Amino acid sequence: MNLNQLRYFRTLADEKQYTKAASKLFISQPSLSNSMKSFEEEFDNKLFERQGHHVVLTGFGKMIYATVCKSLDTLDQGIIDANQRVSKESDTVRVACLPTAFATMLPKIIQDFKTTTPKTSHFILFSKASIPILTGLQDGKYDIGITSNKKGNNNLHFIPFYTEDIIVLVPKNHPLAKYHKLDLEQLNNHNIITYSTDIPIGETIKNEITSQIYSTHIDTNQIDEVGIAGLVASGQGIGVCADTSFLLPFDLIKVPLNISSNIRIVYIAYNSAHQQTKLMKSFLSFISAYNLKTIPQPT
Amino acid sequence: MNLNQLRYFRTLADEKQYTKAASKLFISQPSLSNSMKSFEEEFDNKLFERQGHHVVLTGFGKMIYATVCKSLDTLDQGIIDANQRVSKESDTVRVACLPTAFATMLPKIIQDFKTTTPKTSHFILFSKASIPILTGLQDGKYDIGITSNKKGNNNLHFIPFYTEDIIVLVPKNHPLAKYHKLDLEQLNNHNIITYSTDIPIGETIKNEITSQIYSTHIDTNQIDEVGIAGLVASGQGIGVCADTSFLLPFDLIKVPLNISSNIRIVYIAYNSAHQQTKLMKSFLSFISAYNLKTIPQPT
């Protein structure tokens, strides 16, 4: 028995259909079948009865369902509460931030904020990728996130904060280096290196590219600009990524890319379902109004 | 996060020592360390503070502890209740039984019992190994077990039911086949095949042998007499096991073994902490008084 089986079981009992439940759980239908099969075997008892194309709980299953829901709710809510109390009790704001912003702008912002507020407020900073930031906001682990957006985060509010250009990254002597702007078609027959599709920005870029280009290999294994730039610098291909401060150390040419979503929007995000401390509210309004001109931008 | 981490966390918080907690959880100390480390990392927050040789919960850890205990208790108790209600509501007795007994004696016992009781009672039978029977009794999955004993099952009551001789199993033309009784020393320099040490009887036999014999290879990979007899029959060595009905099909010689625990005791076991139905009580007293002479014994 494991936690996932409990969550799968609850969802399947609610949805009454393997296929629907599996897609809701972001796993495949056979995986859900296997998981529930072994879950049932642990009880030496059936939990579900097939009724044609849908599935209903047995009497025994209903009892287990009540238990599982109660147990999971206790756990999930308890974790949210504990996480939230951290900031409430210690007057702390926990900010989770994309690595690029973490290094360049966050220290300065907090420094500035501290001059405007008399209190000796306390900040805990986390350098994280978008997905962990978003889930951390969901369960109260962070109060504020500097992150990209992703659909389906119902309680999260997003305030546009700054943008990064999406550019093509090429070595200095590369044929594409002479252009001042590139269309997607011009990338044809070049090996394109970009973000993993597990990352929101990677998914967007991959979709853009594959919708227009057919005869090109796309390498979606990198998780940040450092990885992409490294491969470009070693002649593995051309990069497509956001123009961030991570690119500064590299002696590469950046050419603006002419695609519909040619900028990456970075948001200030917070969970409106969670209670906000005074400190958090004031920091939120401060950062929302922050003049990004004063922040060193990559050139 | 997984269920084991929750259980490990609770135990560690109670024991306040990795080594002690690990042994209580039947895992190694480094495994517990690793597990708790990754558990802590999921919270971006410390749960324990090292205080010399022992460990205490942080403030955050205490909040999580309360949640974890509540959630686990809900889950565990709910499963016990659901399991128990199965027999209560349907007037069913669930008997889990070692495979040997399952085939030979259980059907006859139940048949006999049904003639003595007017009711149309219902039995669900499970063929299981000792460990799953014991854990199943613990969490109310089975009402009665026919199984070997193991220390540390606090709520379980054991009534001796029958015994099996521990014997040495050799091929017909084997030098040891001529004896009518064997001492452990005589097994020296023979390859001994016996049960896995994961099984209670295997642990006992392994301890007996290694306490007396030093210059012999012991193969503890088999889970039942069929496996042991199969290897003996194919000349891989000599077997040490219980004399059960599984040995009947094999044309091998059985020689009684002169060790201190030279019989395996099989018990009737039940969980005294769980409520007992009338049907279960009467079956329990029936089987306790059952005359095993009427049961076909292996010869």
Next chain:
DNA sequence: TAAAAATACTCCATAGGTATTTTAT
């Protein structure tokens, strides 16, 4: 006959193990 569930396999992540080093009394 189409949509859903079950089955058969393959693969990889990670939970857990052993051996060792580091830390603290």
Next chain:
DNA sequence: ATAAAATACCTATGGAGTATTTTTA
């Protein structure tokens, strides 16, 4: 000096995937 925790490394189980077959409205 000794006992406990941390670290490094390895192994193997099982959770999740894809491809396919079976089931049933």
